[in-house]
Amino acid sequence: MAYLKTETDKRGVSTITLNRPENHNAMDRGFIDEFSQALGHLNSNTRVLVITASGRHFCGGADIKWMRASAELSETENMADAMALSNLLETLNAFSKPTIARVSGAALGGGTGLVCCCDIVVADDTAQFGFPEVRLGILPATISPYVIAAIGPRLARRYFLTGERIDSLEAYHLGMIHDVCSADTIQRHVEDQISALLEGGSEAQSATKQLIRDVTHRPVDETLRTELARRLAHIRAGTEAQEGLKAFLEKRPARWQTS
Secondary structure: OOOEEEEEOOOOEEEEEEOOHHHOOOEOHHHHHHHHHHHHOOOOOOOEEEEEEOOOOOEOOEOHHHHHHHOOOOHHHHHHHHHHHHHHHHHHHOOOOOEEEEEOOEEEOHHHHHHHOOOEEEEEOOOEEEOHHHHHOOOOOOOHHHHHHHHOHHHHHHHHHHOOOEEHHHHHHHOOOOEEEOHHHHHHHHHHHHHHHHOOOHHHHHHHHHHHHHHOOOOOOHHHHHHHHHHHHHHHOOHHHHHHHHHHHOOOOOOOOOO
């Protein structure tokens, strides 16, 4: 059974579409494994990755049948399933190219986790987020590092503990998403973000993503400052930086090379 659709256009924009609309694109082990494989086998020319979904909902969280079956599994088997989801989330979070989540309808539990792993999130006014795990007697364990990175520990205390729904406007104010629009304009808003990303150099964007990961929560000491100066000196000497400077001086769009 195919859980996803994957395609890459001539610009290097790859789209992964969650494709279980009859089941609200809910997660089970097959979904998780196929998603992980899709991330590992994307077109080598990918410049931007968009995560979207078929149907009314982005991702309704864990599949009910899968959750029911988990009650019969051993702790070892449940651990394997949890690690599969954790590995998927980390693969998406650490994906080297810019990522955009295009969200309509419900994105609950693991669905919100996927959203928080993306660099840019565009949601329409039907979108709802939340962490219903405590209402099921479990906890939002695997998604917690990515959600806390997005909204901070203080807000996570409220929303993890209550399990309440978060509408798109509230999610915007929390810093969970970056853009809210109407359902009939969401694709235009996503295309605006894609266009902005394609104006940047792919190597520079990948290096910048790694920079953010490496700098976050580190003290600004001589070791860090020296490391950052070395990174800047290295990338300045590269062909992409030379093309970027040349294009700027010649007042023309840069001709970026795909990897």
